[in-house]
Amino acid sequence: MFSQVSKRPWLIAVAISVLLLLWLLSGSLFKAQKTASADQPVVEQGLAKVEIQWLEAQPMQRQHVVQGQVEAWRRVELRAQISASVLRLDRDKGQPVEQGELLLSLSPDDRSAQVVRSEAEVRQRETDVDSARRLHERKLFSANELLRLDSELAKARAELATARLHLRNTRIEAPFAGVYDARQVELGDFVQAGQSLLTLVDIRQLKVSAQIAQQQVTQLTLGQPVRVQLLDGRELAGELHFIAAAADPDSRSFRIEVRVDNPERLRLAGASATLHIQTGEAMAHRLSPALLSLDAAGRHGVKWVNQQQRVEFTPVALISVDNQGAWVSGLPPRVALITLGQGFVEPGQQVLSQLANEGS
Structure with a gap:
């Protein structure tokens, strides 16, 4: 038998491989049993x-963390109130402006003349009414005629106010201090009433808007401190100044707004931010x-x-x-x-x- 095996060396190699495989399998099985037993109590x-x-x-600060959008505190699109041509660009876009500052001028056309005519008409009507009243006191002028002249005077005054308003509408002034952010017309353009002229934004303060779940809104109060974290890592301090009275019908969440001071007028409007809203201290476990x-x-x-x-x-x-x-x-x-x-x-x-x- 041994001589037969010695003549066939490949049988020895096969036998050794089988024994080695059985040894490895027995070790893996033992390890698996040991691992399984470790998982069991x-x-x-x-x-x-x-x-x-x-x-x-331990005491910990409760907070809600929500994603928000930075917006300008105020943004207004100034539109033409009359039909006229752009006469002068008094300020250029991108510059800070003060309240009441002239930004753009429209052509007055005949509006100045209309104001002069209306003023003359009012003076004439006032003179007629004064004369009629003196005659009425002397019983020489009827009450109905005096009433008619009073009505014509009121009409003349209304036409004068309209003429002055039309003339004043040729001057586009800043309704508040801010930044002249965009202009939609050029010098010489003819604009119609209602057409957009320019955009003014107020970024001395910013508001960060976000949506918060209905389960969390009851824990918020106006004036709460809020930490605003920008995408670049900078942080701004703000306070909660608005909580919507009703939830959005689609998301069932409430809109909130956080007011942030921006004295340096940093250009942050339109950026994303993370709001960390502190809701008080609570005892909790960390695990x-x-x-x-x-x-x-x-x-x-x-x-x-x-x-x-x-x-x-x-x-x-x-x-x-x-x-x-x-x-x-x-x-x-x-x-x-x-x-x-x-x-x-x-x-x-x-x-x-x-x-x-x-x-x-």
């Missing part, structure tokens, strides 16, 4: 053994999100061990989550949180608990 005296960690409630589980009703909660060494499940409210952990509320002030084996025990079950660092 250790049982002592018929009770599952779990690891716990004592957690104390790993991996320790959160769901009960039969689908509520988030954690499992812990009470003084009788029984498992408790307490639903919690998630306050905030970051890459360091999660803040939750709803737990007792001091709790023995199950950190290992919580997936294999149920509420009400008797267990043996051990501090997480005792077994190391």
Whole structure:
């Protein structure tokens, strides 16, 4: 037999390969069994053994974090009130302007002459009425005729006011201090009443608008401090100055606006920002999100061990989550949180608990 095998060396190689394969498989099986047993809770005296960690409630600042849009505090599009030609560009776009400053002039045409004619008409009517009143006092002028002259005087005064308004509308002035942001016409253009002429924005203050969920809006009050974080990392201090009285019918969220001072008139309008709204201090526990589980009703909660060494499940409210952990509320002030084996025990079950660092 041995001589036959020695004559066939390939049989020896096959035999060695089979033995090696069986040895590797036996090692993998042993490792798999060892790993599987590590995932299962250790049982002592018929009770599952779990690891716990004592957690104390800590004060933390509650806050809502929402995405918002930076807007100019005021933005107005100035339009022509009359039909005329652009006579003069008194200021150029992109410049800061003060309230009442002349920005653009339209051609007066015959409007100045119309004001002169209307003023003369008013003076004539006033003279007629004064004379009629003196005659009426002497019983030489009827009351009806005096009433007619008073009516004509009122009409002349109204026409004068209209003529003056039309003349004044040839001067396009800034209704508030701001930045001359855009111009839609050029020198010599003929514009119609209602046509857009230029845009003025006020960026001495900014407003950051956002939508906040209906579950969170009850925690907001006007005047709350808000931290505004820009995309480039800069932060601005603001305060909540507007909360919508009704929710958006589509999103069921409420519009809020935060007022931010901008004394340097930084060009931030139109940018995105993140709002950090402080809603007061609360006692909460900080833990790993991996320790959160769901009960039969689908509520988030954690499992812990009470003084009788029984498992408790307490639903919690998630306050905030970051890459360091999660803040939750709803737990007792001091709790023995199950950190290992919580997936294999149920509420009400008797267990043996051990501090997480005792077994190391």
